[in-house]
Amino acid sequence: MAEALLFPLGLTAVLLALAALAAGLDAVLVEGPAAWRAPWQETARLARQRRRALASADRLLWRLGGAGLLVAALLMAAVVPVGGRPVADVPVGVVWFNAMDVVVWAAVWCLGWGANAVHGLVGGYRFLAQALSYELPLMFALTAPAVAAASLRMTDVAAAQADRWFVVEMPVAFLVFCVGVVGFSVHGPFAHPAGADVHGGVLAELSGVDRWVVQAGRYALLAAGAAFGAALFLGGGTGPWLPGWVWSLVTTLALLAVLVAGRRLLPVVRPDRFVEAGWLVLLPLTLAQVFVVSVVAVLRAGGA
Amino acid sequence: MTDLVTDPLRLVEVVAFWALAALAVVAGVLVFRWDSMARVTYALATSFVAVGLALVVVDLHYIGAVTVLMMVMEMAIMAVFMIMFMGMNPALMPMDMTHRKRPAAVVAVATFVVLAGGALLVPWERLADPVPGAGSASAVGEAVMGPKMLVMMTVSPLLFATLVAGVVLASHRTRYDRLGDDLRRRPADDPQPGGVGR
Amino acid sequence: MSLEAVLVVASALFSVGLYGALTQQVVVMVMMGLELMLNGVILAVAGFWYFLAPEPTGQVLLLVVIAAMTVEMAMGFAVATLLHRSAGTDMVDMATELSG
Numbered sequence: 365m366a367e368a369l370l371f372p373l374g375l376t377a378v379l380l381a382l383a384a385l386a387a388g389l390d391a392v393l394v395e396g397p398a399a400w401r402a403p404w405q406e407t408a409r410l411a412r413q414r415r416r417a418l419a420s421a422d423r424l425l426w427r428l429g430g431a432g433l434l435v436a437a438l439l440m441a442a443v444v445p446v447g448g449r450p451v452a453d454v455p456v457g458v459v460w461f462n463a464m465d466v467v468v469w470a471a472v473w474c475l476g477w478g479a480n481a482v483h484g485l486v487g488g489y490r491f492l493a494q495a496l497s498y499e500l501p502l503m504f505a506l507t508a509p510a511v512a513a514a515s516l517r518m519t520d521v522a523a524a525q526a527d528r529w530f531v532v533e534m535p536v537a538f539l540v541f542c543v544g545v546v547g548f549s550v551h552g553p554f555a556h557p558a559g560a561d562v563h564g565g566v567l568a569e570l571s572g573v574d575r576w577v578v579q580a581g582r583y584a585l586l587a588a589g590a591a592f593g594a595a596l597f598l599g600g601g602t603g604p605w606l607p608g609w610v611w612s613l614v615t616t617l618a619l620l621a622v623l624v625a626g627r628r629l630l631p632v633v634r635p636d637r638f639v640e641a642g643w644l645v646l647l648p649l650t651l652a653q654v655f656v657v658s659v660v661a662v663l664r665a666g667g668a
Numbered sequence: 669m670t671d672l673v674t675d676p677l678r679l680v681e682v683v684a685f686w687a688l689a690a691l692a693v694v695a696g697v698l699v700f701r702w703d704s705m706a707r708v709t710y711a712l713a714t715s716f717v718a719v720g721l722a723l724v725v726v727d728l729h730y731i732g733a734v735t736v737l738m739m740v741m742e743m744a745i746m747a748v749f750m751i752m753f754m755g756m757n758p759a760l761m762p763m764d765m766t767h768r769k770r771p772a773a774v775v776a777v778a779t780f781v782v783l784a785g786g787a788l789l790v791p792w793e794r795l796a797d798p799v800p801g802a803g804s805a806s807a808v809g810e811a812v813m814g815p816k817m818l819v820m821m822t823v824s825p826l827l828f829a830t831l832v833a834g835v836v837l838a839s840h841r842t843r844y845d846r847l848g849d850d851l852r853r854r855p856a857d858d859p860q861p862g863g864v865g866r
Numbered sequence: 867m868s869l870e871a872v873l874v875v876a877s878a879l880f881s882v883g884l885y886g887a888l889t890q891q892v893v894v895m896v897m898m899g900l901e902l903m904l905n906g907v908i909l910a911v912a913g914f915w916y917f918l919a920p921e922p923t924g925q926v927l928l929l930v931v932i933a934a935m936t937v938e939m940a941m942g943f944a945v946a947t948l949l950h951r952s953a954g955t956d957m958v959d960m961a962t963e964l965s966g
Contacts, residue, residue, distance in 0.1 A: 460733050463737035466736075467740055470710065477747075492748065644866065685871075689872075692879060696879050699902060700898075712901060719879075750894050775885075777881070786873075788870050792869050792917065794917070823933050
């Protein structure tokens, strides 16, 4: 019984620590090495700041949207096996992750809508347009490892990579998955819904604890996505010499660092420009990837 | 009731089910009580999520997760339509957008009495013994794509026809608007130019 | 938790949806009512499956209901958009040209 309580608490602590690391790295990359303290300074500042709200803001949806990001990230992380053991070994872990990343749609839109201000609203609609473009490629990218492992259970997908990591077999799916993770974290090239041209978009009216929760939620989504990607494509805690949980942690940290650093290399993509790229380029590519993976899986199983 | 005391897991299941059931019904009622279109849409989404999680409680893992996934996505898009078509704010312009309330209430209550009464009075009996793993994703896949693929072959064309028909009905621009009368204009004339230049 | 309990909850969902579908004047709100009715149907089918015949093939019915729901939504919005553009209305009472 004690374990049933301690395990989720430990997961929450680890996810928040990863989010803090990601935020620190992000600040260092943008502002230079002296900025490593930035997330902690921001935390201290926001903890003391009084919360503001606009007249007739829809507080219910606003608060739910703000908390939704962090909650979705935690529920994603709950099915990630760390060294072969997840907090919740859901039989359909892959579908569960997908359902949680769709919850982010609702959360970000409610965040933009709830403040009752124009910049937030613009940001919310931008995010929906962006989400419609990355979601289907992301779904098929998630399908590929599940097909190869012949299971939707995350522990099975991780175990299936004992002799070869899936990133080697399905690089396209891995790259598209990374695009999706950066997309639902509203980060880097996909930060247009929170863009400077609309004064922070969905973040524009947030202050105090609300702002902290949303920013923590964004980095936690990035961290949960990295952890899930490490389990799905980067061996899932299988590797030589070291124990499984070390491999899980190392691959997660490496992928998280790459996702954060990608921000420096790529410009922000406008959702209206990304729609065609998502539907006409990424979607056919992932479909071809799933097709190849399926054929290989059938041949391996000794099928027709 | 004795097995609930002896088996804490069963107790958790029962409590979870009733909490989700209450949430589903309350959110469903709020759909027609609230004025804000955003709230209305997400109340319906909440109702669906509660039912989806209730499906997980009764071992339908795959369909439960898919219900949550699909309905949240559908309602996120639906909110856009709701606000587009009902852009008025009832708080600013008080007006009643309902009709035939009394007969509708009579019909709804009568329906509930008949359905719930039937549910309580019919002597239900088990038609088949539980199959281990029947709720698993692979079992669903076998059922849909198994011998003869009947379901898949029926539902796929239907969904495809829906896609085409929906676009044809809703779109007010044709390819002649995009590509000119001789279909030779490149790049196409779109109100929103895309990223690939098609 | 028993089959009766599941079915009573499903009946409640169905009846609330029915009330909404009958009273609302705006097309999209009528669709909300229909969705809620189908939500009740999904719960009822799941209950029947779990308590009466938990075998693999029974779940196909659920998938078909969900597919029917998506078709209803897509066509509903398409027609609503068309009405909105051609007649400038979104009320069911005013869309009389559909009723011959």
